[in-house]
Amino acid sequence: MSAGLPAATVAGLYRAACLAELDALKPGNVHAYAPGHRMVTADFVTSAEVSAPPLAARGARVGARVRGGVEATMEAVGQNTNLGILLLCAPLARAAEEDAPLSDALSSVLAGFDASDASDVFAAIRRANPGGLGQAARHDVTDTAAVPPLRDAMEEAAPRDRIARAYTDGFADLFTIGLRALAKARETGLAAPWTTTAVHLAYLTTVPDSHIARKHGPDRAEAVRAEAATRLRGLDLAQDNAVAVLLDYDRALKAAGLNPGTSADFTVATLFLETLLCARGEAA
Template structure:
C-alpha cells in the first residue's frame, strides 16, 4: 500500500478512537482527565503520521526480501513515534497505540492485500532484533508506562536490563512473549493480533456501514472490553477488578449498548461510574484504534487513483 495512505490511516484511527462518545472510562470528546485532555490525544494521533508513513516505506522497500525484515528497525520506529509524541504532549497518550500500529504499518507497506497482513505482522515481529528490544524499553521509559517487564528479571526500569538484552540476544518479540501472560497487548502482538483482526475489525466494519463511525467506535470498544479484561485496570487494581469491569460492559451490551436507547443510558452511567472510580480501560482503547486502522486499510482500493 502507498505509505502516505498508511500514515493517514494511522492518524485517522488514533483520532477516531479518542473521539468515540461516550467511550466508557476514557477521555472522549466531552470528557477530559485531570492530567490529559481530549486535545492531547488529537495532537498525539496527528504527530505520529509521518513516522507511520516512514514505517510503511521501510516495509515497502524490503517487501521482496523477507530475510532482511529484521532491518526494518521496528523498535527504533516505535521510539521515534513516542519521542515525537512527547514533543507535543506532556503525558503518555498513545504508547499502546504506537506499539500496535507500527507493525501494522510495516506490513501494510508490503502488500495491498488485507488478508496478508496478519502473517506479515507476525514475521516482522519475530524477526526483530535485540536493538529493537532496547528501543522498546527506551520508549516505555519515555512514556513512563511501566509494567512490560516488572514481573520478570528483565524489568524495564532496570539500568542493567538493556545491556542484558544485547548480551543474551533477546529480541523484541521474546520480550513481549515474556510479558504476554499478564499483558494483553503483548499477547496480541505475539499471537497474530486476534482481538484486532477476529473481533474488533469485523465488528467495526459491520456497525460503521449501518450506523456510522461514532456508534461503531463505541460499540467496538464496549465489545472488546466485555471479552478482554483490560490490562491497564488489572495492573492498577488487580485481575479481579478488571474482570468485574468486563462483566459490567457485558451487561450494558446485553441491553444493546449504544445501539438502543436503554443501552445508551446504561452506557453513560457505566462511563461515569468508571471515571468516578478511576478505572481507565486504556488497553481497550488501543485495541479499538488498531481495529479502526485495519478497517481503513481495507478501503485501499477505493483510495487508489
C-alpha cells in the first residue's frame, strides 16, 4: 500500500512544480525568458511560496486549500496568478495524504466534496476574478444565495472549461496528455526545463485552451490550438533553433493578447502529480 505524504513534502513538491514551470519557455505565458500580460515571473514565485502552506495543509478540504491559496496570493501580489493551478493541485495534494494508491485516493477526493468545498471554491473564484469569467445561466459563481454542489457546478462548466472537466473525468488530461508527454520527452533525451516545455506544448497543441476560450471565444481557442500544432510541428526541442522559434511564437501570441494560461496550469499540475507519484513510490 502506498504511504501518504506529510504536509511539508507536499508543499515542497508544489513549490518545485510551480518554479519548474516558470523556468520553461512556454509560448504565450509568463516564463523566465520573457514576461507578459502585465505580469512577471517574480509574481508567480511569490504566489507559489505563499500559497504552498494552505495548499498542503494536512487534513484540509479541497475548497479550503483553494480558497486559502487564493487569499494568500491576492494579499501578496494583488492579482490572480494561480487560481487554475490551485484548482488542479488541491485535489492532488489532499489525495497525496492518503495511504491508498494516488489514483484511487484522487477518485475518492473527487467523489467526496461537501457544501463547504463548493462555498470555498466559489468564494475563491470570486476573489481571484479570472479574466473572461462572465456569467453562467446555471450555477453562476456570483450567485452567493444558491451555491450548488461542487460536482454539479463542475459538470455544468465542463463543456467549456478544461479544469472543470478535470473534476468530472478523474483528471484524465494529466494522465493521458501530461504524463505521457513528460515521459516521451525524457525518452528522447531531453532534460528540464525542455521536458516541461514539451508538456506545455502537448497541451497547447492537443486541446483548445480554456483561458483563451473564456476571453476570446471557443472558435479562437481552437484556431490557436490548430495554429500551434501546425507552426510547431516537427520542432526538435534539442536543437539550437528551438529557442528562436518558440520566442517568435511567444511574441506573436502576446502581441495578439492571447494567453494559453490553462495549458500552463495543467503543466504545473502534471509536474506536481509526477513528483507526488515518485515520492510515494508509485509509477508515473
